[in-house]
Amino acid sequence: MLEALASVLILFGAFFVLVGSLGLARLPDFFTRLHGPTKATTLGLAAVCAAFIAFAAGSGNGLSVRELLILVFLFITAPVSAFVLGRAALRRGTPSMTPPPAPLEDADDDRHR
């Protein structure tokens, strides 16, 4: 039963990891590409971690949830990476399909210096 659950979760996760990278490869400009990896991939990894936990619980080693650490870490860091990359792209004037907002010249990291 748990093995079946793990199998389904694994396939679900692999599908989203693949979709994230497919989006990265095929979407037309940088800002649209930003969408694929930052979340489809994150959800995919969430499913893989859940599969891991289900598998570990099924294999008789007792319940172990430390894979949640990777997941929590990723859910905190993925938006930060995307935000910083997005701002770098705005500042550098990376081509975009739609007119981007004006980049902030005096961004917060410079202000603290």
Place this chain on the structure above:
Amino acid sequence: MLRRLLPHPLLSAFLVITWLLLVNSLSPGALVFGLLVAIAIPPLTTRFWIRAPRLHRPAVLLRLVPVVLWDILVANLTVAWIVLTRPADRLRPQFLAIPLDIRDPYATVALASIITLTPGTVSVQLDPDAGVLHVHALDCPDPEDAIAGIKRRYEQPLGELFEC
């Protein structure tokens, strides 16, 4: 006394849980060491904190977390569908400028992160002076509607959670 020992109660709780997960055990030894970690690390990081974040109404989390998790799942399916089937020239990407009502920095960070994790939108820039969060939407036929949805679903509960 307790406040001096644990200036960041939330951070300390997070550290204990993280430690227990890392060593993957609930033995007394692990628990004691986890408590030591929770007491020793926050003072070393005070320079990075503006002030300790405080949850005014933690009960709001019970409402917000399921909504966010559900949105992550549903909207991911939508984005997967777009990536798999939509030709590039029929995408309608859009930059949205979301005027913020919340000012609390922690609430703003949480909002920006939630926006990025719920697919279809990535926050790319924050203008703290004007209080505007710039968001890129992957496929957005109706910007007004999207902005109103984000403000209602995420910003309003976050405001309750962090402010008064």
Place this chain on the structure above:
Amino acid sequence: MLTAALNIAIAAVLLAMLLSLWRLLRGPAPEDRVLALDTLYINTIALVLMLSIRFDSRLYFEAALLIAMTGFVGTIALAKYLLRGNLMD
């Protein structure tokens, strides 16, 4: 059944890594390449976790966690570099 599912999943993740690699090599903007690297390390975490189930070993967990941490720091450092043109003040 689990083994079959794992084999399919590992193949899918490898394909995902190839797609990310293609974007890494193709660019065109430096931001695209950094984003591709970011995706590549997240793909790697998925792959490592799957291998961990496949070979029934708990040793892979630490590897996955370390990749997650170093990958994040790497992405932030590269993005900072793009933002400012230098890393250290």
